Amino acid sequence: MLRLKRGDDVIVFNGQGLAFEATVQHAKKDTADVLLGARHAAAPEPRVAITLVQAVLKSDKMDDVVRDAVMLGVAAVQPIVATRSEVTLASLARGGRKERWERIAVSSAKQCGRAVVPAILDPEPFGAVASMVDRRQLPGPALMLVEPNAGAEVVSLNELDAQAPKEASVLVGPEGGWTPAEIASGSERCRLITLGGRTIRGDAMALVAVASLFTKWGEY
Amino acid sequence: MLRLKRGDDVIVFNGQGLAFEATVQHAKKDTADVLLGARHAAAPEPRVAITLVQAVLKSDKMDDVVRDAVMLGVAAVQPIVATRSEVTLASLARGGRKERWERIAVSSAKQCGRAVVPAILDPEPFGAVASMVDRRQLPGPALMLVEPNAGAEVVSLNELDAQAPKEASVLVGPEGGWTPAEIASGSERCRLITLGGRTIRGDAMALVAVASLFTKWGEY
Numbered sequence: 001m002l003r004l005k006r007g008d009d010v011i012v013f014n015g016q017g018l019a020f021e022a023t024v025q026h027a028k029k030d031t032a033d034v035l036l037g038a039r040h041a042a043a044p045e046p047r048v049a050i051t052l053v054q055a056v057l058k059s060d061k062m063d064d065v066v067r068d069a070v071m072l073g074v075a076a077v078q079p080i081v082a083t084r085s086e087v088t089l090a091s092l093a094r095g096g097r098k099e100r101w102e103r104i105a106v107s108s109a110k111q112c113g114r115a116v117v118p119a120i121l122d123p124e125p126f127g128a129v130a131s132m133v134d135r136r137q138l139p140g141p142a143l144m145l146v147e148p149n150a151g152a153e154v155v156s157l158n159e160l161d162a163q164a165p166k167e168a169s170v171l172v173g174p175e176g177g178w179t180p181a182e183i184a185s186g187s188e189r190c191r192l193i194t195l196g197g198r199t200i201r202g203d204a205m206a207l208v209a210v211a212s213l214f215t216k217w218g219e220y
Numbered sequence: 221m222l223r224l225k226r227g228d229d230v231i232v233f234n235g236q237g238l239a240f241e242a243t244v245q246h247a248k249k250d251t252a253d254v255l256l257g258a259r260h261a262a263a264p265e266p267r268v269a270i271t272l273v274q275a276v277l278k279s280d281k282m283d284d285v286v287r288d289a290v291m292l293g294v295a296a297v298q299p300i301v302a303t304r305s306e307v308t309l310a311s312l313a314r315g316g317r318k319e320r321w322e323r324i325a326v327s328s329a330k331q332c333g334r335a336v337v338p339a340i341l342d343p344e345p346f347g348a349v350a351s352m353v354d355r356r357q358l359p360g361p362a363l364m365l366v367e368p369n370a371g372a373e374v375v376s377l378n379e380l381d382a383q384a385p386k387e388a389s390v391l392v393g394p395e396g397g398w399t400p401a402e403i404a405s406g407s408e409r410c411r412l413i414t415l416g417g418r419t420i421r422g423d424a425m426a427l428v429a430v431a432s433l434f435t436k437w438g439e440y
Contacts, residue, residue, distance in 0.1 A: 044417040072428070073418050112419045157440040195431075195440045197264040198293050199332045207424065208292070208431040211415075215435040220377040220415045 004032055011040050015106065015117035042115030048217050049075035049167040051138055052206055055082035055174035056092065056123065061203040066101045068207045070108035070118055072214070075167070077101065078138065079123040084176035092123050126182055129171070133189040139167035144190040145209050146173075147199075150183050154192045157216050164217035170209055175202035224252055231260050235326065235337035262335030268437050269295035269387040271358055272426055275302035275394040276312065276343065281423040286321045288427045290328035290338055292434070295387070297321065298358065299343040304396035312343050346402055349391070353409040359387035364410040365429050366393075367419075370403050374412045377436050384437035390429055395422040 004010065004027045012034055013019035019042045022034040052074045056062055066077055079101070081089055092098065101120045109117045124132070132138040146154055171190060173182075183192065200208055214220055224230065224247045232254060233239035239262045242254040272294045276282055286297055299321070301309055312318065321340045329337045344352070352358040366374055391410060393402075403412065420428055434440055 043419065046416070068424055071418065071420060071424065073416065111421075114418060157435055158438055196266070196293065196434065198291065198334060199263065200291060201331075204288060204291065204427065207427055211428040211431040212435040212440050214416065215377055215432040218378055220432050 003027075010034060012036070013040075013042065013110075013115045015109070015115070017042070017045070017116050019115040040115075043113035045114070045116055046073040046075075046214060046219050047166075048164050048214070048219065049139070050210060050213065051076045051078055051167070051169045052210065053078045053080055053129065053138060053142075053169050053171040054206055055080055055126070055172065055178075056085040056087050056097075057175060057203055058086065061175075062097075063100070063104055065203060065206045066104045066120070067108045069210060070105045070114070071112040072207065072210045073112075073114070073219075074118055074210060076119040076121060077105070078121045078132075078169075080126050080129060080171075081123060082126045082174045082182060083179045085174045089123055089125065098123060126185075130185060130189050133169070138169040140169065141165055142169040142171065142190040143193050143213070144171040144178075144183070144186040145205060146178065146183055146192045146194055148194045148197055150178075150192060150194070151187065153187055154194050156194060157212060160191070160193065160216065162216065164219075168213070170206075170213065172206045172209060173202065177202075223247075230254060232256070233260075233262065233330075233335045235329070235335070237262070237265070237336050239335040260335075263333035265334070265336055266293040266295075266434060266439050267386075268384050268434070268439065269359070270430060270433065271296040271298055271387070271389045272430065273298045273300055273349065273358060273362075273389050273391040274426055275300055275346070275392060275398075276305040276307050276317075277395055277423055278306065281395075282317075283320070283324055285423060285426045286324045286340070287328045289430060290325050290334070291332040292427065292430045293334070293439075294338055294430060295336075296339040296341060297325070298341045298352075298389075300346050300349060300391075301343060302346045302394045302402060303399045305394045309343055309345065318343060346405075350405060350409050353389070358389040360389065361385055362389040362391065362410040363413050363433070364391040364398075364403070364406040365425060366398065366403055366412045366414055368414045368417055370398075370412060370414070371407065373407055374414050376414060376416075377432060380411070380413065380436065382436065384439075388433070390426075390433065392426045392429060393422065397422075 019040040239260040
């Protein structure tokens with residue numbers, strides 16, 4: 001634990017876009033009084049607000065994905081339990097996993113200089129995705145990452161509209177991939193997209209997909 | 221260790237683009253005779269041959285970068301010892317690190333379905349980069365990843381020519397970043413490029429940069 005003392009310079013942020021330089025006035029065991037100074041220039045937020053819809057991966061892999069997605073600049077993370085996710089909603093709740101991902105999101109936002117902490121949404125079963133897209137709880141366009149051979153409707157990023165949307169959802173599957181039923185169901189609400197012919201590991205896919213979409217949409 | 225026995229079906233590949241289906245005829249302790257069958261369709265190689273020039277990171281981080289870069293499809297990895305790399309060429313040699321990265325490259329190529337194993341080049345000091353670019357030992361264009369505030373010449377991917385080159389080199393710094401002297405030296409031979417305003421961790425930068433350049437150049 002970092003021990004603060006009177007006179008230390010810190011940056012304080014509210015997680016919703018405001019950050020200030022500040023100086024510690026009194027530091028106690030669990031709290032500190034600070035004197036706010038000038039507005040601090042935080043890292044800019046991406047122009048496209050991407051919600052990462054990530055099928056829950058094995059414990060530490062999912063932690064890494066949350067950390068990396070926040071670092072790149074996603075606006076929110078929607079964890080979903082897919083058929084091949086090796087967890088249940090009940091075990092996620094019992095393990096306090098959402099709260100853990102929230103702590104990781106705060107810590108990653110600090111490290112990469114963002115003043116906005118992305119929301120970690122309540123984990124949902126895959127079956128809830130369709131209605132979330134319909135209710136615009138997941139912003140469109142919704143893009144579902146699949147293998148190149150997943151069907152006739154699969155397109156590459158080259159075939160997507162280059163015009164950047166204001167927001168988008170990106171669905172990334174679990175280590176074992178989506179089931180054919182999930183792809184069939186997903187294709188009714190989402191564009192099926194693929195990234196090249198080489199197999200990308202499940203726990204690297206979110207980072208590769210978000211970086212690629214940001215590039216496609218002119219963020220880099 | 222995977223124990224093969226007579227009759228097992230395997231894929232054999234020479235690491236240079238050829239892969240065949242095969243059946244084990246005799247398996248001994250260290251060798252096996254196989255009967256070659258049909259040519260196996262390996263994952264396609266990217267159209268742009270990228271050499272990743274990666275400043276050596278801490279031990280396991282560098283292993284991860286080699287694994288991930290091979291997975292995405294780089295053509296070669298050139299490890300370099302930068303000022304802020306916390307290693308020396310002598311310690312890399314003593315630790316057999318190049319051989320270790322070669323084994324990781326073979327294993328990652330297998331996992332992602334590539335029949336080509338990228339070359340791991342001999343580690344070099346940062347000072348050798350200029351002459352390697354001049355001698356085209358590092359293919360051009362050479363692109364050096366830097367922070368947005370690293371100087372007036374820094375461009376975003378939007379400002380790069382969209383026309384895909386046949387090959388390119390991408391220079392990624394160590395955890396602590398390039399020194400100002402390295403950026404000044406690099407800028408004589410390389411375009412200085414940057415990826416958005418949020419700080420990307422050193423060990424994630426190669427994956428993000430290669431994915432973004434592949435997108436820029438129409439690979440995805």
